């Protein structure tokens with residue numbers, strides 16, 4: 158019998174919701190619907206947990222944690238200790254990555270979801286009609302279907318690249334065991350920078366090849382520049398403005414030919430990682446059979462996450478929007494509500510959307526950057542507080558970076574922020590809450606912050622705004638008041 162609300166056998170009868178894909182978006186949809194008493198089928202063709210658990214956030218952050226420990230050991234003298242080359246086996250670090258992942262895997266497991274009352278089916282799903290999805294010989298019928306098939310790494314059209322069998326995020330955490338003699342990374346976006354720095358800190362000679370003139374292209378240049386300096390200090394070689402032309406596999410090594418304004422180069426390394434963009438997983442779903450519209454960017458959805466068929470929804474990376482686990486989670490919650498209350502449709506609200514690039518220092522971001530404000534023609538002010546003037550950062554020896562807050566011109570309404578700092582991804586949430594709650598820089602400045610903390614960075618950026626409001630006229634008035642008080 159199904160663990161769901163109705164009495165039908167597993168796979169038989171009608172499900173309230175058939176969910177395709179058991180990554181964050183699919184799991185949250187399935188758990189939310191089952192928790193409210195709905196009958197749910199969940200289909201997964203690969204590992205439960207999707208990208209985040211298996212090949213994305215979790216293994217990458219586990220790797221970064223080991224890299225950080227190696228870095229601290231190597232630079233002990235910054236804290237009055239001795240610099241020592243960390244003594245470790247690369248294989249142990251990669252084992253730990255998988256072991257940390259295994260520690261979290263039970264949360265997303267088939268057993269857990271079955272215990273929640275969800276019918277789990279393993280295999281690739283494809284539409285056979287608007288209300289039916291086939292998994293092998295089983296046909297699942299759903300009043301609603303939720304497409305949560307995620308995205309995958311794209312190999313750019315470079316001659317010989319596919320044949321060279323490069324690593325992507327889908328393979329590197331499982332297949333890379335011994336320390337490679339050199340790692341080439343194609344792509345200087347968040348994934349390339351996070352992994353490049355981590356592997357460099359773990360003793361790998363890393364070269365990142367990036368087509369544009371700077372890394373982290375979506376960030377303001379001053380933000381990306383702090384990360385660039387940090388990567389270079391960790392020994393990462395950056396080839397910016399370099400376009401990969403051809404890749405060849407030579408006995409145990411990979412060679413990449415790159416064209417560059419300063420002259421073409423050919424680089425060799427034992428391993429190659431491609432982190433050069435993502436594409437939605439649509440192939441094999443037979444969306445035509447259901448009449449669902451899509452583009453190369455993903456399934457087309459409205460603000461309620463409805464596709465071109467009213468009873469079919471799409472959530473997470475496959476919609477082609479911002480590709481983050483917390484967005485997948487938000488989408489799923491919206492769809493669970495919308496399926497239950499079709500007359501009271503909720504909309505996606507990513508007006509205050511934080512994210513983080515987990516380099517060291519981290520880049521915690523929310524809302525508009527200064528560059529985006531310029532592009533959108535939004536008049537704005539920028540308030541920057543360098544960490545070099547934040548006492549806690551100075552005593553910790555972590556004073557590279559800054560808090561940068563973008564406000565509407567002449568006012569204190571916050572449009573966005575970047576916190577480039579150790580744990581910047583955590584620190585930015587003060588600004589996230591302020592934006593969500595409609596608080597401005599005056600409120601941040603007027604809030605007592607514990608001393609000495611990194612969190613003072615955002616408050617001191619807010620103080621800068623407050624000081625800017627002290628006009629020469631007001632200052633003259635205050636001086637007069639002080640003079641009068643001295644005479645009294």
Ligand SMILES: Cc1cc2nc3c(=O)[nH]c(=O)nc-3n(C[C@H](O)[C@H](O)[C@H](O)COP(=O)(O)OP(=O)(O)OC[C@H]3O[C@@H](n4cnc5c(N)ncnc54)[C@H](O)[C@@H]3O)c2cc1C
Nearest residue numbers: 178180181182202207208209213282307473474480481482
């Ligand atoms: C290296 C890396 C690091 C990242 N780090 C972060 C981070 O730190 N923070 C963050 O917020 N985000 C991070 N992300 C992004 C995050 O992983 C994704 O945004 C998130 O996993 C999207 O969830 P999803 O459910 O939409 O898709 P996925 O997690 O991709 O899940 C989709 C699932 O659908 C399955 N599927 C596909 N097609 C079918 C089919 N036809 N039938 C059955 N099953 C199917 C897939 O096998 C997969 O399990 C990272 C991504 C990468 C690659």
